[in-house]
Every structure is written in C-alpha cells, then in structure tokens.
Amino acid sequence: MSPAQFKRNPHCRRVSPIDPTPLVDPYQQKQHQQILLTPINRQKLLEMKIATPARIGLGRCGTRYLTQPRLKFLADHAAARDAVLTEVTPKFIQQLGLITAQTTCQNKQDYLKNPPKGRQFTATALQQLTSQLPQYATIQLIIGDGLSSAAITSNLGQLLPLLQHTFKKAGTPIDRDHIPFIKYARVAAMDAIGATTKADVVCMLIGERPGLVSANSLSAYIAYRPEVGMPEARRTVISNIHAGGTTVQKAAQQINAACQAMLRYHLSGVALKQKLASSTKTSQRIAN
Structure with a gap:
C-alpha cells in the first residue's frame, strides 16, 4: 500500500511483503496430525485425533473456526462435490478392458434427480449387454460408477487384479x-444383469456417496442369484474400501470369503449372516 493509499484509507493496515513460502493444498493435509490448540494433555489429544477421522480439537477464534480447519473443510467439500459430478473417463474404462453399458439415465443430472432410472435398463441395452456376458457364471463381477467417480479411479486398478488372483486361488x-x-x-442395476445371465453370485463394485472424510470410498454389493425387485436384505455389503478405510487387499479377501459362503449355503445378505452365526455357535458347542 502506497503512502497516498494509506492516507485515503487510514483504517487499512499496511500489507507486509509477500511470503514466498509455497502454499500447501488443504485437501492433502491430515487433520489428525495437526494440533492447533494448546491442550493440557497434548499426547491424549493426539491419540484421540488419530483414533477417529472426525474433526475434533479444531480450535476457534471467537465463534469461528480457525483458518486452517476452515480451508480443510472447504477442500473436502469440494472433493466430495467433484466425486459426484465428474464422470469416469472412457480412457480409464478402456484401459481396464471393461464392457460399457448405461442405465436409462440420460446424463448425470438425470441420474442424481431420478434414482429409479439408475436401477433400470432399456430392453435393448440389457439385451446388448447380457449377450456379451457368460451365462450361468459362478461369480459375475460388475462395476458401477455410482455416486463417486473418484472411488472407481482410485481403487479399481488395484482391486481387480487382487480379486482375480483371490477367486482363482479359491477355485472360482x-x-x-x-x-x-x-x-x-x-x-x-445388478439384479437385472444377474437375473438375465443366471449367475450364481453377482458382485457389484460401486462408488459410494462421498462425505467430508472420504470422497473415494468404494463398496461391494453381493447377492446370491439376484432377482429384479428383491429386498435389500438379500445383499451382503462390504463398504468403506479406500486407502484410509478397508484396504483393497483386505477387501479382496472379504469379498472372496462372502462369495464362497454364498456358494456353499446358497444364501446371501441377512439370511447368510444368520446361517454363519448359527454354524459358529454349533461348532463352539461341539468343541466344548
């Protein structure tokens, strides 16, 4: 600010020289590593922050957040919006060698505003898709973009080879x-595909609705011989698949274990969970 500008605006503060230190991307900052307060027990606060992704111990200035937590919040919110509104690129799909199909949604806005359209295919689209898939497969894998393109691009490249190896090792x-x-x-959308191809087990990997903790969380929805209109209780879900949650290595093992159990008991979802719990209790009684 020049002397003349300061004279015209005496209440303005003089601007200090520009700080040459590079700015840090708030999205890349790990909030659990930041201690912005002066706590009585710093170590305990650090342990609490490490134990949860929740935003705790952020500090305040009057009734407002401090600058760093505020910027981190805005960055996480922007990442969540981007995950929902952007689309998986055709190049990425081609690199993984996937077969492309589309539900009855016309575009992203149509998809967001009309959830039922994302569960349905036109008769032509379904016929064209299922004609390229094997009939009576033991396990049919399906990928869906869902509500997070970032979940697909961040995790699928690592998870697919792990699943391929794990299923092969299990004999399926x-x-x-x-x-x-x-x-x-x-x-x-997995139900129509499974019902048409008569697959024993259908596993859909789909991007989950992003939040302020993670914008790239993937989930696996698995069902034994799914049917159109079946209750959600027939699905087994393995969720929170991302680097900060369930790792792709652990997810591959859990998905395989769920699929093998479905093939063994011819059940999925709540019924499978109850069957496994009953089998465990029986085994414990025999052991005792």
Missing part, C-alpha cells in the same frame, strides 16, 4: 474379459 475364477462397467448405476 472370474471371467476377466467379460466385466461390464455400468454408467449412471445404482446398486439394484
């Missing part, structure tokens, strides 16, 4: 050349 190899990618997909 998947057909890697016939995995569909469903654009504008909701979870129930």
